[in-house]
Amino acid sequence: MNGDNGIAIDVKGLTKSFGGREVVHDLSMQVKRGSIYGFLGPNGSGKTTTIRILCGLLTPDSGEGTCLGYDILRDAEKIKRQVGYMTQRFSLYQDLSVRENLEFVARLYGLADARGAARDMVKRLGLSGREEQLAGELSGGWKQRLALGACTLPNPQLLLLDEPTAGVDPKARRDFWNEIHALAADGLTVLVSTHYMDEAERCHEIAYIAYGHLLAHGTVEQVIAKSALTTYTVTGEGLNELAAALTGKPGIDMVAPFGTSLHVSGRDVAALEASIAPWRAKSGLHWHQSSPSLEDVFIELMGRSKDNFQ
Amino acid sequence: MSAVDPPAPRREIRERFGFLRRSYAMLIKEFIQLKRDRVSFAMIVMLPVMQLMLFGYAINTTPHHLPSAVLLQEDSDLARSILKALENTAYFRFLHEVHDVEDFDNLLKSGKVLFGVEIPRGFERAVRRGDRPALLVAADATDPVAASAAIGSLGMVVQTALKHDLYIGDPPEMPFEIRAHARYNPAASSSLNIVPGLVGTILTMTMLIFTALSVTREVERGTMESLLSMPIKPVEVMFGKIVPYVLVGFLQAFLIIGIGVGLFGVPVLGNLFLLALLSTLFITTNLSIGYTISTVVQNQLQAMQMSMMFFLPSILLSGFMFPFAGMPTWAQYVGECLPLTHYLRIVRAIMLKGASMQNLHFDTLALAALMLLAMTIAVTRFRRTLD
Numbered sequence: 130m131n132g133d134n135g136i137a138i139d140v141k142g143l144t145k146s147f148g149g150r151e152v153v154h155d156l157s158m159q160v161k162r163g164s165i166y167g168f169l170g171p172n173g174s175g176k177t178t179t180i181r182i183l184c185g186l187l188t189p190d191s192g193e194g195t196c197l198g199y200d201i202l203r204d205a206e207k208i209k210r211q212v213g214y215m216t217q218r219f220s221l222y223q224d225l226s227v228r229e230n231l232e233f234v235a236r237l238y239g240l241a242d243a244r245g246a247a248r249d250m251v252k253r254l255g256l257s258g259r260e261e262q263l264a265g266e267l268s269g270g271w272k273q274r275l276a277l278g279a280c281t282l283p284n285p286q287l288l289l290l291d292e293p294t295a296g297v298d299p300k301a302r303r304d305f306w307n308e309i310h311a312l313a314a315d316g317l318t319v320l321v322s323t324h325y326m327d328e329a330e331r332c333h334e335i336a337y338i339a340y341g342h343l344l345a346h347g348t349v350e351q352v353i354a355k356s357a358l359t360t361y362t363v364t365g366e367g368l369n370e371l372a373a374a375l376t377g378k379p380g381i382d383m384v385a386p387f388g389t390s391l392h393v394s395g396r397d398v399a400a401l402e403a404s405i406a407p408w409r410a411k412s413g414l415h416w417h418q419s420s421p422s423l424e425d426v427f428i429e430l431m432g433r434s435k436d437n438f439q
Numbered sequence: 440m441s442a443v444d445p446p447a448p449r450r451e452i453r454e455r456f457g458f459l460r461r462s463y464a465m466l467i468k469e470f471i472q473l474k475r476d477r478v479s480f481a482m483i484v485m486l487p488v489m490q491l492m493l494f495g496y497a498i499n500t501t502p503h504h505l506p507s508a509v510l511l512q513e514d515s516d517l518a519r520s521i522l523k524a525l526e527n528t529a530y531f532r533f534l535h536e537v538h539d540v541e542d543f544d545n546l547l548k549s550g551k552v553l554f555g556v557e558i559p560r561g562f563e564r565a566v567r568r569g570d571r572p573a574l575l576v577a578a579d580a581t582d583p584v585a586a587s588a589a590i591g592s593l594g595m596v597v598q599t600a601l602k603h604d605l606y607i608g609d610p611p612e613m614p615f616e617i618r619a620h621a622r623y624n625p626a627a628s629s630s631l632n633i634v635p636g637l638v639g640t641i642l643t644m645t646m647l648i649f650t651a652l653s654v655t656r657e658v659e660r661g662t663m664e665s666l667l668s669m670p671i672k673p674v675e676v677m678f679g680k681i682v683p684y685v686l687v688g689f690l691q692a693f694l695i696i697g698i699g700v701g702l703f704g705v706p707v708l709g710n711l712f713l714l715a716l717l718s719t720l721f722i723t724t725n726l727s728i729g730y731t732i733s734t735v736v737q738n739q740l741q742a743m744q745m746s747m748m749f750f751l752p753s754i755l756l757s758g759f760m761f762p763f764a765g766m767p768t769w770a771q772y773v774g775e776c777l778p779l780t781h782y783l784r785i786v787r788a789i790m791l792k793g794a795s796m797q798n799l800h801f802d803t804l805a806l807a808a809l810m811l812l813a814m815t816i817a818v819t820r821f822r823r824t825l826d
Binding site: 219 | 449450453454457464467468660662664667668670823824826
């Protein structure tokens with residue numbers, strides 16, 4: 130619609146400060162319609178602020194862009210009609226029942242037959258028989274599902290989900306992501322922030338943001354490839370001592386234990402190999418070069434950005 | 440919601456009457472929350488009943504068993520019969536009988552008695568001679584309302600008592616002088632004055648607190664963020680939050696007036712419909728002010744404090760506690776800015792004097808103006824973003 134060439138979110142140079150502290154710095158991003166876009170980054174990196182700017186809850190200090198073809202600065206009201214925003218903290222009314230919460234949302238958006246819409250959603254959520262239960266009494270997983278149900282009730286074109294699966298058990302998380310994929314298959318665009326690497330890998334595209342700066346974006350493969358990180362996986366005896374010995378050596382940017390193995394990564398291949406050379410031949414240690422995991426890439430990005438921006 | 444479920448049929452979104460529809464959504468939600476909030480609901484009923492019992496029964500400005508003393512400088516039959524007459528009114532209770540001026544003064548000074556009668560030496564003889572001697576009355580003026588009412592009642596009581604006294608017969612005028620001017624109006628019972636006033640004070644307090652908390656509660660519970668991301672306008676939020684409480688206020692007013700009429704025999708001389716109409720205006724004005732407070736404060740505690748800051752001057756400067764005409768000019772100006780002042784005039788005039796709309800133009804307009812002012816501030820103050 131609106132001739133936006135299949136782009137749901139297109140923003141440039143977003144900047145936002147709170148009390149003199151820049152929370153979002155010159156952020157530009159594009160999200161394709163119908164895609165699931167993962168938003169990653171450490172706590173306090175500006176993910177929530179960016180999402181709030183996109184749905185008109187915050188006004189950026191500078192920057193411009195469109196959301197669903199509407200100007201984010203001028204058409205906040207129109208954007209609100211088409212966007213479902215799921216807040217980080219459960220924000221349905223705890224003292225309203227499941228049905229009453231859904232009916233409230235349906236009425237606010239002006240859905241014809243609010244009761245019917247709520248009834249359908251209860252069924253779809255698998256909450257039949259519990260529609261009179263107070264929302265505050267639901268378990269964490271059910272709360273999240275109800276919140277997602279409330280967001281999708283008015284048939285939005287874009288979903289903004291702020292850490293929707295924080296504190297939710299793996300089964301509920303998987304169901305949640307199945308639902309998100311089903312919604313995206315229906316043409317809905319989803320922007321979701323998360324801390325979980327497995328969830329990042331379920332996204333069509335991801336962006337990594339730290340200290341307000343967008344550091345990397347693209348598909349998971351692209352982000353890993355662009356990182357130019359070389360990783361060696363070591364297994365064997367005395368990994369703790371090895372980790373201590375390698376940390377801080379030239380060319381070694383990151384040493385991280387993963388269960389019974391150790392990941393040793395660095396951007397400068399030559400320096401990295403020079404540093405690990407003395408241990409390569411050591412008996413009892415098995416070295417092999419592997420591709421870095423997404424987590425390796427992010428932790429490395431995080432460590433680097435800390436140096437740059439703090 | 441597994442991925443295999445067929446999607447629910449898409450429902451069209453209606454664009455017409457969006458304002459009413461969204462206000463209605465908000466209103467339904469508020470009603471349900473109010474229904475579920477048992478404490479608030481209990482407050483709606485208990486507060487007016489409790490206050491009414493307190494002001495109606497406990498706080499009584501006409502004297503009742505006022506602790507009293509008598510300074511008896513002559514032990515005559517006339518003196519005894521005057522004291523008896525005073526005690527029989529139930530206004531006074533004579534706890535002390537002293538014969539020395541210093542004792543008498545000390546009793547009053549210490550607060551052991553609030554009221555004293557001095558019967559001077561040679562009182563009876565002077566009365567019989569027709570000299571009109573003075574019956575001295577001393578009252579503790581720290582409770583001026585009670586004291587002045589007691590002094591006022593004195594003359595009438597004594598005279599009535601002595602009319603039936605064989606010693607005096609039926610003199611053409613009072614055989615003695617009471618040193619205090621009697622200004623008692625036998626019809627002025629305090630509940631008559633207080634019940635209509637209470638309608639206003641109770642409505643001010645409850646209405647203010649309910650809406651003062653409404654927006655801050657949404658902010659503190661985190662629901663405001665979600666609400667702001669939905670297509671609802673500030674004025675729609677306001678109407679949705681105010682309308683349920685108009686009915687609550689109405690219920691309270693009905694309760695207070697009902698008890699006032701039933702238990703305290705307060706009349707409603709004027710038009711009940713007019714009273715209901717103007718009460719609704721007053722209720723809405725207070726709700727708007729409470730809502731305005733809610734858009735200004737940061738949390739629920741501040742909301743309570745600010746409500747109290749508005750409530751106190753309302754009680755003190757509106758003419759509820761002290762006569763409006765007796766206040767200094769500046770205080771009267773402040774009083775004119777308070778909705779309670781205007782409502783007190785309206786409710787007292789309608790209930791006690793049977794006033795009609797013709798007499799109440801100014802106060803009605805003043806209430807409406809205050810309501811519009813509060814609503815305008817609230818809608819402009821309501822933050823549409825989290826900035």
